[in-house]
Each structure stands twice: as structure tokens, then as C-alpha cells.
Amino acid sequence: MLIALFKTMRPRQWTKNVFIFAALVFDKQLLVVDSFLRTLAGFALFCLISSSVYIFNDLSDVEADRQHPEKKNRPIASGKLPVGVAWAAGIMIVIATVALAYWLAPAFCAVIVAYFVLNLAYTKWLKHIPILDVLIISAGFVLRVGAGVTLIHVERFSPWLYIVMSLLSLFLGFGKRRAELALLAHGAGSHRKVLDGYTLPLLDQYIMIVSGTTIVAYSLYTFSAPNVPENHSMMLTIPFVVYTIFRYLYLIEVKHAGGAPEEVLLSDRPFQLAMFFWAVTVLAIFYFS
Numbered sequence: 551m552l553i554a555l556f557k558t559m560r561p562r563q564w565t566k567n568v569f570i571f572a573a574l575v576f577d578k579q580l581l582v583v584d585s586f587l588r589t590l591a592g593f594a595l596f597c598l599i600s601s602s603v604y605i606f607n608d609l610s611d612v613e614a615d616r617q618h619p620e621k622k623n624r625p626i627a628s629g630k631l632p633v634g635v636a637w638a639a640g641i642m643i644v645i646a647t648v649a650l651a652y653w654l655a656p657a658f659c660a661v662i663v664a665y666f667v668l669n670l671a672y673t674k675w676l677k678h679i680p681i682l683d684v685l686i687i688s689a690g691f692v693l694r695v696g697a698g699v700t701l702i703h704v705e706r707f708s709p710w711l712y713i714v715m716s717l718l719s720l721f722l723g724f725g726k727r728r729a730e731l732a733l734l735a736h737g738a739g740s741h742r743k744v745l746d747g748y749t750l751p752l753l754d755q756y757i758m759i760v761s762g763t764t765i766v767a768y769s770l771y772t773f774s775a776p777n778v779p780e781n782h783s784m785m786l787t788i789p790f791v792v793y794t795i796f797r798y799l800y801l802i803e804v805k806h807a808g809g810a811p812e813e814v815l816l817s818d819r820p821f822q823l824a825m826f827f828w829a830v831t832v833l834a835i836f837y838f839s
Contacts, residue, residue: 551632554625555639558608559601565812567596569691569715573698576777577707578836585702591654592701596694598647599662603669605640609633610673619734657700665693680747684723691719706777714771717764721795722811724760725802728753732806757802761795783835790828797821 570593579585608615608626615627625631644666651659672686695715699707731745731753768791772784797820801807807814814821 551630551635554631555635558605558625558631558636560604561597561601562810562812562816563600563604564597565815566691567593567600567694569694570596570698570701572695572711572715573702573704573707575832575836576711577702577704578777579702580833580837582702588654588701589698592651592658592697595647595651595654595658595662596665596697598643599651599666600669602640602643602647603666603673605636605643606670607673609636609640655700658697661693661697661700665690665697668693678743680744683744684720684727687723688716688719691715708771708775708777710767710771710775714764714767717760717767721757721760721764722798724753724756725798726811728757729802729807757799761799765792765795779835779839781839783839784832786835787828787831790824790831794821794824794828797824 571589574580574585574589608624611621612627612633615621615624621627626633626636648659648662648666651662668686668689672683676686677683692712692715695712727745727748728750731748731750734745765788769785769788772778772788773782778784797818798811798814801814801818801821807818815825
């Protein structure tokens with residue numbers, strides 16, 4: 551039962567919470583021990599609150615998941631995790647996380663609560679509304695970045711990163727919807743109601759808009775943000791961002807992947823290498839140039 555609960559908490563999804571480190575890295579505080587430890591603690595708490603959301607989401611979608619070709623194997627849908635146990639675990643995780651978040655920083659606690667409430671609304675109502683469903687997903691990523699800002703004393707963090715994060719998460723969100731629609735084909739609406747509001751050509755247009763805009767916004771950040779080096783060396787990271795976006799498009803269109811972006815991050819080697827070299831280049835520019 552504990553294994554089933556852990557699977558329901560979606561530990562693979564915790565990779566999304568790495569964006570909480572954005573403020574720490576881009577404000578040049580990665581090597582400041584106190585700031586690093588506070589952000590690490592915040593990352594752990596965000597993992598817990600996001601896991602509670604997944605538990606409540608599976609409880610809400612249990613009947614629909616049982617009709618899905620892949621989601622029917624989830625612990626709650628398959629019966630491996632009793633509904634009562636899932637409810638109790640979800641409630642206890644929320645109470646403990648909110649209490650620890652307030653102890654860490656009241657502002658951080660406010661972000662945690664906002665994230666949880668927003669996602670509960672998403673689970674109950676907003677995920678059924680086309681376009682708005684992806685916007686809510688995007689807001690969750692922006693809140694992760696904002697959470698990192700509340701944990702440290704920020705001096706050089708650029709608001710440009712909020713814009714880049716918003717666009718990038720929209721790109722991933724529409725890509726996920728496209729992968730789901732392509733997988734489920736004509737029966738998509740019976741598995742996820744919101745998919746009735748999308749078509750593949752429409753999603754392709756959305757993806758084209760946000761992918762191009764993401765590249766432009768990130769490029770503008772690299773030479774116009776107030777905290778980047780004056781020699782414009784951050785522009786050296788642009789090719790890595792372009793490649794990862796193009797690679798993800800390739801995986802969506804050609805390999806029919808992308809239904810779970812975290813799986814791409816954990817399994818696709820070229821994507822991982824591009825992200826690795828991007829991260830190494832950013833660290834070298836910010837901390838050793």
C-alpha cells in the first residue's frame with residue numbers, strides 16, 4: 551500500500567519543481583549556503599504539495615481513469631490504493647506542508663497555498679475549459695519560480711524569467727494536449743473532456759506561436775536583463791534552448807511522445823545532453839566569468 555501511495559504521489563513529476571531554484575541560480579546565490587538550504591527545503595515542500603494535488607486529482611478522476619488505456623493502471627483506479635487511505639494521506643500531507651512552509655517563510659506559505667487552491671480548482675472545474683486549462687498549468691510553473699524568490703533576499707533576479715517561464719510552460723502544456731489527442735484519437739473526449747475543445751491543427755498553431763515567442767523572449771533576456779554579464783556572453787546559451795525546443799517538437803510530431811514532459815526529460819538522451827550543456831554554460835557564465 552505504501553508503494554502504491556508513493557506511485558500516486560508521482561515522484562517523477564518532482565522534476566517540475568526544479569524551477570524553484572531559478573531565483574537562487576540567476577541571482578548568483580547558488581554558493582550561499584543559507585540561501586541554498588532554504589531553497590532546497592522549499593523544493594522538498596513543493597514536491598509534497600504537488601504530490602497532494604496528484605492524489606486529489608486521481609481521486610477526482612478515478613472513474614475516467616478506469617476507461618483510459620494507460621491511466622487505468624494508476625493505484626487508485628486499479629484498486630491497489632484504497633480511496634479512504636488516499637484521502638487521509640492527501641489531507642495529512644497538505645496540513646504538514648502548509649505548517650512547515652509557514653515556518654520557513656510566510657510569503658512562501660502563501661505561494662504554496664495559492665498553488666494548492668489553484669490546482670484544486672483546476673482538478674474540479676478549470677481542467678475542462680479549453681485554453682484556460684493550459685493557462686492554469688502555466689501559472690503553476692510561474693508560481694514555482696515565484697516561490698523561489700520568496701525564500702531568499704533577491705537582488706539581481708530578472709522579471710524576464712517570469713515571461714520565459716510562462717511561455718515555455720504554455721509550450722509544454724499545448725504539446726502535452728497534442729500528444730494526448732493524437733494518442734486517444736476519436737475517443738479523446740470520453741477520456742478527457744477538454745480534448746473535445748481542441749483539434750490537432752489548432753494545437754499545432756498554438757505550439758508554433760508559443761515556441762517561437764519563447765525563443766524570442768529568452769533571446770531578449772540574454773542581452774537585456776539587468777543581471778546578465780555586460781559582455782553578452784549569455785547569448786551563448788541560446789542555441790541550447792533552440793535545440794531543446796526543436797527536439798521536443800520532433801518528439802511530439804515524429805515519435806508521438808510528449809504526453810508526459812517529465813518522461814522526455816528522464817528518458818531522451820539528446821534532450822538531456824542539451825539541458826546539461828545549457829546548465830553548465832549558464833553556471834560558467836554567471837559564476838566563473
